[in-house]
Every structure is written in C-alpha cells, then in structure tokens.
Amino acid sequence: MRWPSEAVWEQVVAQLPGFTVEVLPEIDSSNSELMRRARAGQLDPVLLVAERQSAGRGRLGRAWQARPGDSLTFSFGRLLAPQDWSGLSLAVGVALAGALHPDLRLKWPNDLWLGERKLAGILVETAAAPAPTPAPAQGRYAVVGVGINLAVPAADGLSTAPAGLRELLPGIEAGDALLRVAGALASALAAFEAGGFAPFQARFQALDLLAGRPLQLSDGTSGSGAGVRGDGALLVQTAGGTVAVTSAEVSVRPA
Numbered sequence: 001m002r003w004p005s006e007a008v009w010e011q012v013v014a015q016l017p018g019f020t021v022e023v024l025p026e027i028d029s030s031n032s033e034l035m036r037r038a039r040a041g042q043l044d045p046v047l048l049v050a051e052r053q054s055a056g057r058g059r060l061g062r063a064w065q066a067r068p069g070d071s072l073t074f075s076f077g078r079l080l081a082p083q084d085w086s087g088l089s090l091a092v093g094v095a096l097a098g099a100l101h102p103d104l105r106l107k108w109p110n111d112l113w114l115g116e117r118k119l120a121g122i123l124v125e126t127a128a129a130p131a132p133t134p135a136p137a138q139g140r141y142a143v144v145g146v147g148i149n150l151a152v153p154a155a156d157g158l159s160t161a162p163a164g165l166r167e168l169l170p171g172i173e174a175g176d177a178l179l180r181v182a183g184a185l186a187s188a189l190a191a192f193e194a195g196g197f198a199p200f201q202a203r204f205q206a207l208d209l210l211a212g213r214p215l216q217l218s219d220g221t222s223g224s225g226a227g228v229r230g231d232g233a234l235l236v237q238t239a240g241g242t243v244a245v246t247s248a249e250v251s252v253r254p255a
C-alpha cells in the first residue's frame with residue numbers, strides 16, 4: 001500500500017507548488033541524499049520523505065534514531081538567497097510548532113519540546129551550487145531536515161527523555177503530521193528568504209522554552225535565558241551583563 005495514502009499525498013503535493021515530492025522506503029539520511037544531489041547539480045525544490053533512515057543524522061554529528069511508523073523524517077531542499085542566513089533553524093522551528101500544536105515550545109536553536117522532553121529536531125545544512133552557478137548566483141542550496149517523534153521513543157543513550165506527538169494528538173500518523181507541516185514549512189522558507197529571521201522573532205520568543213530559566217552553556221557561560229536577538233542569537237543574562245550566543249549547547253540548570 002502506498003504511504004502516505006493517495007488522499008494525503010495529493011493534499012501534500014497541492015500545498016507545495018513548484019516542489020517535487022518524493023517518498024523513499026529507505027535511505028541512509030534524507031539530508032545526506034539531498035546534499036549529494038545538490039553537489040551533483042540537482043538544485044530543484046524537493047520534499048524528500050524517508051520511511052526509514054539507516055544513518056539518520058542530528059546536529060553535532062549525533063545519530064538520529066527513528067522507528068518507521070512511529071516517526072516522521074523528511075528533508076526540504078531548495079535554493080535560497082537570503083541576505084542573512086542566521087536564524088534559519090529557528091524560523092523552521094516556529095513554523096513547525098505553529099503547524100503542529102500550541103503546547104509545543106522551542107528550545108534554541110533547533111528543537112521542539114513538550115514540557116521538559118524533546119519531541120522533534122531540525123538539521124539545516126547548505127551546499128554551494130556547483131559551477132556554472134545558475135541565477136540567483138549568490139544562492140545556496142538549503143537542506144532542512146526534520147525528525148518528529150510520533151510515539152515516545154526509547155530513551156536509550158539520550159541525555160533527556162524524549163516525547164512523542166501522539167501524547168498531544170492521539171493516533172496521529174506520519175502522513176497526517178506531514179500534511180500539517182508541509183505547506184507551513186514551504187511558506188516559512190519563502191518568508192525567511194525575503195526577510196531573514198526578523199519576521200519570526202516575536203513568535204519564537206512567545207514559544208521560547210529557555211526564557212527566564214537558569215542556563216548552562218557548553219562554553220562555560222551561565223546565566224538566565226533572555227530571549228533571542230533579531231538575527232537569532234540566544235541572549236543570556238549573566239552576572240556581567242547580557243551576552244549574545246550564536247553557537248553553543250544549552251542546558252537548563254536544575255533549580
């Protein structure tokens with residue numbers, strides 16, 4: 001039987017004018033596949049859904065484990081030419097959370113959390129267009145990978161206990177989750193290209209899991225979350241004043 005169902009498939013495709021929509025039964029990683037294609041010169045807009053990934057990847061070289069049927073794993077690829085790339089994964093998080101459920105919160109820079117547990121992650125990568133570069137010459141091919149837990153996965157080896165979307169939306173299947181997010185993500189990529197992170201900043205702050213909480217950063221900084229800047233940098237109130245953080249692992253310090 002085709003996955004997702006014909007009806008869901010048609011609705012997803014209808015939300016994505018200009019995109020090719022593809023479902024692969026198995027691939028190492030939907031991000032890796034789109035990055036390989038981009039390096040080989042395939043720069044067209046694609047939504048690639050993977051039913052199963054044998055080598056799913058997360059940020060910082062981590063593995064992304066996902067059980068088929070109990071998760072949704074996909075990557076969007078398209079040429080993007082924003083003036084400033086900072087904050088793209090935050091903008092994607094805003095779009096995902098808005099499309100999935102009002103109880104979800106965003107953990108800077110790229111996670112969706114339910115309460116104190118991670119429910120989804122985002123992996124953004126970009127590839128330079130190979131020469132001869134098509135117009136717009138300054139663009140790069142952006143690959144936006146998303147992994148959403150539907151059922152609660154086993155916590156094996158994870159630093160925090162995971163959550164699943166079925167806790168909020170009982171019985172939701174991968175196709176229905178895809179239908180919720182596909183159009184919103186395509187629109188967010190277009191809005192990001194036009195205006196960068198700034199149009200998403202207020203919505204991020206409204207969903208910011210870290211705001212006002214005691215934080216420990218991997219670079220040794222500690223303080224409390226003070227929102228995000230217009231370029232997506234995390235603001236941390238420290239004893240010495242407010243600092244802007246552009247890359248670090250952040251954890252909430254136990255009170």
Ligand SMILES: O=C(O)CCCC[C@@H]1SC[C@@H]2NC(=O)N[C@@H]21
Pocket residue numbers: 028029030031032053055056057058059060062064072073074075110111120121122123145146147
């Ligand atoms: O939380 C993270 O560190 C990001 C996880 C991103 C996982 C998704 S699943 C689809 C796409 N393909 C991958 O290999 N990774 C992303």
